[in-house]
Ligand code: FES
């Protein structure tokens with residue numbers, strides 16, 4: 001493979017490791033992301049005996065919970081004549097196809113073919129994927145071979161108060177590649193506050209921003225697609241600085257992604273359809289039919305979500321033309337995240353060792369959010 005980079009900005013051909021946007025099977029970023037466990041659904045939203053179609057990184061799956069309560073993930077389609085398996089019936093820990101009743105076990109093995117005088121089940125098997133429930137989320141490993149060690153967050157086991165998700169209609173990397181300087185504008189709605197210039201450091205888990213007073217900023221980036229916020233504050237409950245959050249940005253396809261969250265305060269983006277309302281408002285604002293100022297005094301849950309989504313979706317569905325950007329001194333976090341991704345993708349393509357990311361201890365929570373010049377919420 002030719003891995004040279006043409007640095008002429010006018011006709012620069014991107015190096016293969018610069019494609020962090022496309023995550024379907026066989027893509028560079030897709031291969032990299034598939035070496036990690038990812039949340040794929042919220043545990044409480046999948047009842048025993050029910051199934052659900054799922055799309056993750058441009059691949060479709062069948063998620064179901066056996067009648068005994070165990071979650072399973074299988075291929076999307078029945079191997080007989082290809083109908084969508086999630087439309088069938090869960091029986092015990094197996095799922096029966098809606099079309100002609102073939103049945104599949106949790107390991108993907110076909111176990112029954114009702115109309116066949118001589119069933120040939122043993123020759124039919126679909127793929128099954130390792131699944132694990134943790135922190136109120138259903139995690140899956142959809143990569144090749146044996147899954148890596150499952151990452152644990154023991155401090156979160158004690159403090160989770162809500163596990164949640166929402167969908168955002170833009171590429172996942174736009175959400176991850178967020179910065180600190182957006183806060184007074186996006187969340188302060190033109191508050192007039194300025195943000196201090198931070199210095200970035202790479203860590204064992206990803207990277208963090210250090211404020212001029214030497215304190216680590218509350219928003220941390222965890223490789224490959226996570227963020228942690230040690231304090232969420234916009235001055236209104238429940239965002240009053242006491243709770244934190246852990247986030248995963250998981251691609252659905254290249255133009256949309258899920259945000260899975262665990263929160264250490266009671267909160268929900270899915271209750272009463274808040275996330276759907278937020279997406280509706282984002283579409284309306286982008287179309288010029290509304291302005292975010294129209295929502296200023298409304299529901300805080302919705303406003304927080306709309307505000308971040310508006311900035312990110314406003315960049316376009318897949319914002320990949322980084323050559324036309326004009327980055328400023330405050331874009332250190334943006335630059336560092338991209339550089340870490342490029343480095344890891346390049347190492348993977350060249351068969352070199354990859355960094356093993358770990359979060360061996362909880363980040364220090366700031367003693368008093370008010371002591372920080374920057375308020376943060378959402379992400
Ligand atoms: S398509 Fe599933 S049993 Fe026929």
Ligand SMILES: [Fe+2]
Pocket residue numbers: 182183186187308377378379
């Ligand atoms: Fe934000």
